[in-house]
Amino acid sequence: MKVNVQVNGVPYERDVEPRTLLAYFLREACGLTGTHVGCDTSSCGCCVVVMDGSRAVKSCTLFAVQADGHALLTVEGLAEGGKLHPLQQGFWDQHGLQCGYCTPGMLLASYALLKHNPNPNETEIREALAGNLCRCTGYQNIVKAVQQAARSNANAGTSQ
Amino acid sequence: MSTEVKHEGSLGVAMKRKEDPRFIQGKGRYVDDISLPSMLYMALVRSPYPHAEITSIDISQALKVPGVKAVITGKDLDAAGLGWLPTFHGLDKQMVLALGKVLFQYQEVAAVFAETRGAAADGAEAVEVEYKPLPVVADPFAAKADKVILRPDRERKTNHIYHWEVGDKDGTARALAASPKRIKQRIWFQRCHPAPLEPCGCVAQFDTMGRLQFYVTSQAPHVYRTALAIVTGIPEDKIHVISPDIGGGFGNKVPVYPGYVCAIVGALKLARPVKWIETRTENLTSTGFARDYHMDVEIGATAEGRVTALHVATTADHGAFDAAADPTKYPAGMFGVVTGSYDFPVAHAEVDAYFTNKAPGGIAYRCSFRVTEASFAIERAMDILADELNMTAADLRRKNFIRKEQFPYPSPLGFTYDSGDYQKTLDTALEKIGYNDLLKEQAAKRARGELMGIGISTFTEVVGAGPSKHFDILGIKMFDSAEIRIHPTGAGIVRAGTKSQGQGHETTWAQIVAEELGLDPQNIMVEEGDTDTAPYGLGTYASRSTPVAGAAIAMAARRVREKARKVAAHLLEVAEADVEWKEYKFQVRGVPAKSVTMKEVAFAAYTNMAQNEPGLEASYYYDPPNMTFPNGTYVAVVDIDRETGESKVRKFLAVDDCGTIINPLIVEGQIHGGLTEGFAMAFMQEIQYDSEGNHLNTNFTDYLVPTSQETPHWETAQTVTPSPHHPIGAKGVGESPNVGSPAAFVNAVMDALSPLGVRHIDMPLTREKVWRAIRDAEAKKKQL
Numbered sequence: 001m002k003v004n005v006q007v008n009g010v011p012y013e014r015d016v017e018p019r020t021l022l023a024y025f026l027r028e029a030c031g032l033t034g035t036h037v038g039c040d041t042s043s044c045g046c047c048v049v050v051m052d053g054s055r056a057v058k059s060c061t062l063f064a065v066q067a068d069g070h071a072l073l074t075v076e077g078l079a080e081g082g083k084l085h086p087l088q089q090g091f092w093d094q095h096g097l098q099c100g101y102c103t104p105g106m107l108l109a110s111y112a113l114l115k116h117n118p119n120p121n122e123t124e125i126r127e128a129l130a131g132n133l134c135r136c137t138g139y140q141n142i143v144k145a146v147q148q149a150a151r152s153n154a155n156a157g158t159s160q
Numbered sequence: 161m162s163t164e165v166k167h168e169g170s171l172g173v174a175m176k177r178k179e180d181p182r183f184i185q186g187k188g189r190y191v192d193d194i195s196l197p198s199m200l201y202m203a204l205v206r207s208p209y210p211h212a213e214i215t216s217i218d219i220s221q222a223l224k225v226p227g228v229k230a231v232i233t234g235k236d237l238d239a240a241g242l243g244w245l246p247t248f249h250g251l252d253k254q255m256v257l258a259l260g261k262v263l264f265q266y267q268e269v270a271a272v273f274a275e276t277r278g279a280a281a282d283g284a285e286a287v288e289v290e291y292k293p294l295p296v297v298a299d300p301f302a303a304k305a306d307k308v309i310l311r312p313d314r315e316r317k318t319n320h321i322y323h324w325e326v327g328d329k330d331g332t333a334r335a336l337a338a339s340p341k342r343i344k345q346r347i348w349f350q351r352c353h354p355a356p357l358e359p360c361g362c363v364a365q366f367d368t369m370g371r372l373q374f375y376v377t378s379q380a381p382h383v384y385r386t387a388l389a390i391v392t393g394i395p396e397d398k399i400h401v402i403s404p405d406i407g408g409g410f411g412n413k414v415p416v417y418p419g420y421v422c423a424i425v426g427a428l429k430l431a432r433p434v435k436w437i438e439t440r441t442e443n444l445t446s447t448g449f450a451r452d453y454h455m456d457v458e459i460g461a462t463a464e465g466r467v468t469a470l471h472v473a474t475t476a477d478h479g480a481f482d483a484a485a486d487p488t489k490y491p492a493g494m495f496g497v498v499t500g501s502y503d504f505p506v507a508h509a510e511v512d513a514y515f516t517n518k519a520p521g522g523i524a525y526r527c528s529f530r531v532t533e534a535s536f537a538i539e540r541a542m543d544i545l546a547d548e549l550n551m552t553a554a555d556l557r558r559k560n561f562i563r564k565e566q567f568p569y570p571s572p573l574g575f576t577y578d579s580g581d582y583q584k585t586l587d588t589a590l591e592k593i594g595y596n597d598l599l600k601e602q603a604a605k606r607a608r609g610e611l612m613g614i615g616i617s618t619f620t621e622v623v624g625a626g627p628s629k630h631f632d633i634l635g636i637k638m639f640d641s642a643e644i645r646i647h648p649t650g651a652g653i654v655r656a657g658t659k660s661q662g663q664g665h666e667t668t669w670a671q672i673v674a675e676e677l678g679l680d681p682q683n684i685m686v687e688e689g690d691t692d693t694a695p696y697g698l699g700t701y702a703s704r705s706t707p708v709a710g711a712a713i714a715m716a717a718r719r720v721r722e723k724a725r726k727v728a729a730h731l732l733e734v735a736e737a738d739v740e741w742k743e744y745k746f747q748v749r750g751v752p753a754k755s756v757t758m759k760e761v762a763f764a765a766y767t768n769m770a771q772n773e774p775g776l777e778a779s780y781y782y783d784p785p786n787m788t789f790p791n792g793t794y795v796a797v798v799d800i801d802r803e804t805g806e807s808k809v810r811k812f813l814a815v816d817d818c819g820t821i822i823n824p825l826i827v828e829g830q831i832h833g834g835l836t837e838g839f840a841m842a843f844m845q846e847i848q849y850d851s852e853g854n855h856l857n858t859n860f861t862d863y864l865v866p867t868s869q870e871t872p873h874w875e876t877a878q879t880v881t882p883s884p885h886h887p888i889g890a891k892g893v894g895e896s897p898n899v900g901s902p903a904a905f906v907n908a909v910m911d912a913l914s915p916l917g918v919r920h921i922d923m924p925l926t927r928e929k930v931w932r933a934i935r936d937a938e939a940k941k942k943q944l
Contacts (some may be wrong), residue, residue, distance in 0.1 A: 017278060024277070033193035034186015036407070039440040040453040042731030043860035046357055075186035088184040092176060095829045100183030101190065101357045101407030126868040133860070135357050135408050136662045138832030139868040 002063045007032060008077025016064055022057075023037070023047040025064035026074060028061070034104045035059055036074035040114070045132030048105035049074050056112035073111070075104035086152040089109060096145035098136030105132050112147045119150050169744065170674035171888065174825040176196025178682070179666040180891060183379045188405040189413055191361045194375050196433040198231060201361070202423050202522035203280035204442070205287045207268040208260035210517040210853025211310070212291035214258055214269070215814040222272055222286040223347075228281030229430055230746060231287060232269045232422065234259040242425060245391055246518075248383075248415055250320070250634050251491060252314075255416045256412045263480035264309060264519050265855050266445035269647050269873050271422035273430060280836060287587070296517045296853040300477040301456070303514035310480065310515045319515045321482050324492045326573045327508035339460025348922045349533045351452040351477070351518075351847040351904075353444055353857075354525040356661070358407020361437035362420050362446055366428040371398045372427075376420060378403045379413045381661055383633060385691045386560065387416050392424060393418060403503060403689035409661035409943045410837070411525040414701050415448050441858045448485070448519075449847055450525030452477040453511075453533040457541040465549045467560045470504045472537055476513040476522065484522030485632045486529050493529025494787075497622040498571035500538035501582045501791060502560040507572040509534075517853040526837055526898035528623040528702040537904030539617045540910075540920070546803045550600075552594070552942035553616045553768025553907065554590060558583065561618070567687035568884075575622055577789045578883050578891075580817060585879045586618055589793035589815040592877055598797060599817030606915055611800035612932075615908025622893045637783065640709035642716040644673060645725075645777040648766040651683035652817075655715075657697010658709040659689045662828040663894055664753035665705065669786050671822050672888065676717030677724075678758045695779055703790070703892035706822065707883075714784035714887040719778035723760045730770040731756050748764030770888040783843065788883045788891035792816040794835075794904040800912045805931025814901070817879045818892035824878075832874050834897025840866045842905035844924050913937070 003020075004013050007030055014029040026032045026049070038046035039058055047060040050073040051134065080084040087107050090096065113120060113128040120128065125146045126139070134142065142157040182188055200520045219231040237243050244253040249908065258269045272283035297303045297310060303319040320575035362376040378384045381401040389396035406413060418438050426434040438447070454475040460468040471625035476492070478484060478811060492511040499507050513522075525532070546556040561582040562569050569577040592595075598614050605612045628637035646652040654673050658665060666686040674681035676941065685799055688694055697709060718728055721741060728746035729736040738749045748754040765776040797811040814831055821827050844864040848856040857863035882889025902923065911924050921929055 010282070017276075019278060024245060027192075028195070031188075032186070034188075036190070036358070036409070037192070040862045041861050043441070044357055044440075044865075059429045075184075079185055084181075084184070092180045092186050094204060095177065095825050097180060097183055098664065099356070099358070099406065099408040100179075100188045104186050105184050107184065109712045118166060130867040130869045133357060133865045135355065135410070135837070135865065137829060138836035138874055139871050140832050140874055141829060142868070 001062065001065060003068050006071040008074060015085050018065060020064045022059040022062040022064045023066050026059060030075050031078050031086065036101055036104060038101065043133065044104040046102050048108045048132060050108050050112050054112055056109045056117035077108055078107060086149040088149035090145035093147055094141045094144040096137060096142045098114065102132060102134045106134065106142055110149065114150060118153060155158060170671040171861040172546060172821055172830045173671065173823065175667055175671060175681060177664050177667045178670060179664065180248040181457055187593040190358055190405050190407055191363060191375050191377050192437045193719045194363050194404065196363060196365055198431040198434055200426065200430060201277045201876055202275045202426055202434050202436040203258040203272050203284040204268050204419060204744060205284045205289065207258065207265060207267045207269050208292050209262055210265040210793060211294040212714045212847055213261045213294060215290045217270060217290050219270065222283045225279060225286050227275035228283035230273045231256055231270055231283065232387040232425060232769065234277065237425065242421060245416060245418065245421060248480060248633055249491065250488055250864065251287065252726060254481040256421045264382050264517050265853060266855045267518065268418045271426060272433060273426045284693045298517060298851050300475050300514040300516055303364055303516050307447060310517065321478055321513040321515060322491050323510065323512050325508065325510035326496045327509045328506050331506045332471050332508035334471045336460040336471060339468045340463045341406065341549060341573045342458065342621055343541065343548050344456065344458040345541060345542050345544050345667045345920055346536050347455045347457055347920065349451040349536055350923050351449050352525065352845045353449050353790050353847050354410035354412035355444060355863065356408030356410055356412050359440060359443040360413060360417060361434045362423050363866050364423040364431060365430065365433035366427055371400060372424065372535060373400050374424065374770060375404055375412045376404045379409045379701050381659055381689050382657055382696045383636065383689050383698060386636065387634060391421065393855055401691045403659045406659065406661040411450065411523045411527065411701050412448050413661065414523060415483055417447055428722060435933065440860060444863055445855050445858050446525035446570055446641040448483065448518050448521035451533055455533065455537045459541050459547060461549065463622050465551050465559050467502055470499055470507040472498050472509045474511040476511055477516050477518065478513045478522050479516055479518040479520040481520035483515065483520035485524060486851065487625060487633055489630055490529060493524065494622045495574060497531055497536045498534035498538050499571050499620050500535065501562060503562045504572050511575060512781060518849055524702050526834060526895050528621060528625065528895060531621050532899045535619045535621065535899045536903050539619060539751055540906060542787035543907045543910065544729050550881040553706045553722050554586065554595065557616065557618050563729065568760050576786060577593060577620065578786055578885060579881045580620065580789060580790060580791050581879060581881050582618060584813050585791065585817050586793045586919050588877060588879055589795050589813055593795045593811065593813045611802055611912040613908040613910065613912025615796040615906065615911055617794045617900050617907060621899050622788055622789055623703035623895060624784055625702050625704050626787055627785060629757065636698065638698045639781050639783045640697040640704065640712050641779065641781045642709060642712040643695045643773045644716045644720050644738040645657045646720060646762045647901065650679055650762045652679065653687060654713060655687045655694040656709045656713060658700040658705045660700060663700065663705060668693055668826060672710060672713045673717050676714055677721060703895040706892040707788045707886060707891045708782055708784055710890055711784065711887050712780045715782055716766060716778050716780035719780060720776060721776060724758060724765065726772045727765050727769055728756050728761050730772065731761065731764055788819065788886060790818045790891040790893060790896050791893045792896055792900050794900050796908040796914055798902040798908040800909065800930060802934060805927040807925060807930060809839065809905065812872050813875045813877065814894055814897060815877045815879060816893060817881050818893035819881060819883045819886065820889035821880065822890060828876055830894045831876050831897045834895065836866055836871050837898045838901030839872065839905060840900045842923055843924060844926065846924050862886055
């Protein structure tokens with residue numbers, strides 16, 4: 001069946017099996033392989049994308065048809081005009097990733113967090129990312145990365 | 161000549177990782193990101209029974225599922241001579257697809273190839289297999305009785321796989337008998353699983369030249385190529401193994417799994433590329449588990465607390481096939497490091513391994529082959545001894561440490577420890593964490609009935625396998641390799657036989673080359689994982705990358721430097737003997753003003769080399785003279801809620817000595833990650849089977865990975881005792897935190913519970929287990 005979505009501002013119309021999960025729709029029908037799949041039970045969060053501007057969703061737990069008519073943001077859409085998003089910069093600067101497999105989901109879950117809470121404290125960050133597993137970093141540098149991004153956003157806001 | 165600023169050196173610099181830009185932009189290339197034209201998908205049919213005879217397999221309905229192209233079974237593979245796969249240490253073999261019977265739940269029974277992921281899964285559902293259940297052997301102690309022989313295919317009709325021992329058996333027994341103090345404890349290191357976030361998988365394709373292009377999640381691509389050539393009979397030049405970006409490995413991606421062989425057979429049979437990506441359930445239930453060692457540890461000591469002897473007898477559960485990925489001569493891996501950081505006059509260790517109806521494995525999960533088990537055993541037992549002697553954990557350790565002047569230290573179980581300063585590392589840790597204040601706080605809390613514990617682990621690891629005299633996998637010696645080319649503009653490429661799964665080799669390998677050659681690490685490209693281009697190496701696991709390949713890279717760079725020296729002599733118009741390498745430049749001896757940079761020499765090597773051989777490249781195959789022995793002191797502070805049994809890790813400090821540090825940022829990151837995995841094993845992770853052999857932790861809702869909320873805050877610090885035999889003094893660090901931390905956590909909990917008279921609880925220390933221990937201890941006290 002036909003699914004129409006906007007991904008990173010680009011319209012995609014694809015004809016897929018009704019049972020196609022959004023994660024595989026993005027990866028295989030749209031060719032956006034930055035969104036990963038790490039479990040079968042909605043536990044790991046590697047597949048998190050942002051729907052309609054600020055809602056973090058696990059794309060392995062939605063059918064593609066449920067996203068019909070919605071706007072999605074994936075890791076491929078974070079950088080703008082060749083400039084890394086403050087979260088991407090934060091993860092890089094603070095060594096917030098190792099194997100990189102959980103990173104897209106972490107970035108998008110953090111993106112949604114900062115939309116709702118631009119200046120989260122450590123507890124709030126840890127709570128917001130509790131649905132995203134990481135086997136490499138021990139989370140500490142991920143927390144620092146999100147804090148750096150929040151500071152960077154605040155500074156950008158001030159300078160404007 | 162030069163307008164460059166003075167080169168400051170690249171070693172020890174907290175350089176941001178070069179690989180990160182692609183990962184943070186979703187541009188990593190993991191195996192499931194690879195799609196080839198006309199690619200098919202494979203799904204596996206797996207056994208619901210842990211032990212059963214297969215009476216029939218009917219594939220007719222599966223073949224009617226739209227999109228299904230073929231189904232293969234064990235019989236098909238056996239007819240093609242592919243029924244069995246040798247395990248990596250060469251002492252056993254494993255069924256590719258079940259032959260006649262199944263030996264563990266979720267064992268591979270049939271492979272289905274179809275046009276889509278969904279159709280392959282539908283086809284797998286439609287394969288009808290009839291089973292006749294057989295009696296199940298679910299634990300190694302039951303296996304000992306040999307009432308049911310699980311592997312009649314083997315020559316020896318017993319469930320006993322091997323007996324391995326090292327040390328002085330009689331001497332140890334005598335010393336123990338003569339010791340005024342003795343402790344003995346059964347310690348089980350539970351079955352756990354590395355569970356990297358990216359599951360295992362592959363894409364197999366035979367290209368237009370009939371050559372196998374094999375993309376696979378492999379920590380050891382070169383060994384895979386050789387193993388595949390041996391198993392399939394395809395000439396090795398017709399096999400190209402590519403390990404793309406890997407989403408974590410931790411030892412899970414070392415073995416060759418049945419699914420890989422099936423995908424290759426499917427690609428050959430159907431003349432189309434085949435992709436197989438396992439599900440999380442498949443990952444947790446069938447690929448390499450770790451540990452499952454039941455260790456009886458006995459220590460003798462004088463009344464003053466000087467250790468006199470150590471004996472460890474282990475019963476190991478290896479599952480249905482002996483698929484532990486250990487070096488040939490070491491069926492129990494490096495378990496001989498069980499004497500740890502202590503100067504035992506005599507010791508004896510033995511391991512007896514058994515088959516059971518569980519998944520095969522026993523792999524080195526973030527560990528240099530059974531070192532985690534060994535380290536946990538000795539660090540737990542030392543605490544129990546301290547308790548027995550009424551000494552603090554720190555004092556007992558201090559009294560028994562191998563002293564720094566004893567290095568190189570010949571251990572009673574056959575290793576030669578390279579270097580260390582255990583006393584200094586312990587002192588650093590205790591001072592930094594404020595040990596004396598913690599002891600005071602604990603005393604005050606105990607007086608109020610509160611449960612607070614301080615756990616210490618002063619571990620020593622043995623990593624960097626290994627010297628060719630002792631170490632091989634499938635006969636291939638465990639050297640590693642590097643190849644360096646410096647281009648005319650002073651940029652370059654280094655290729656190594658290793659394969660990063662997140663360790664940051666693209667950065668650290670470039671730093672080693674840059675340090676040795678005075679070049680910019682940003683312009684040294686690192687390439688690994690492609691068997692057509694990289695030199696042969698044994699791969700990345702067992703903390704061997706830095707000790708072995710890191711050394712190969714330094715040595716190859718030094719060969720490049722020697723070649724460059726000739727060109728430098730030509731440029732400086734002096735004899736080669738008058739050229740010295742100083743401050744990252746070639747200088748005329750005694751005339752620092754006359755110098756050329758490596759960049760200038762590189763250009764000349766292609767444009768103005770005089771009589772010298774053109775070009776600037778070298779390779780090196782490094783056979784390490786010894787293992788390296790990273791060590792550290794970890795301190796955990798926990799508070800336990802008496803009512804719920806919940807342990808809260810309030811503070812954790814890791815002081816590591818991994819020798820020379822290449823990149824402190826990466827070292828710290830490795831430590832954070834390893835500590836989190838240690839924390840997981842200590843408090844939440846276990847692969848459980850019930851008495852009928854049913855697997856109880858088949859996904860991440862039952863097999864718990866710590867989230868950001870439970871994970872404690874980590875503090876780290878370093879002492880640096882370089883390895884005397886490694887070219888840059890580095891020892892490796894990736895596994896230390898995973899090896900050293902479980903004992904620190906458990907020792908802390910046991911320290912908290914010691915006023916109640918609780919001596920030991922096996923991991924994982926779940927709330928329920930701790931609560932029960934508290935309740936039982938309190939009940940016992942009331943009775944007295």
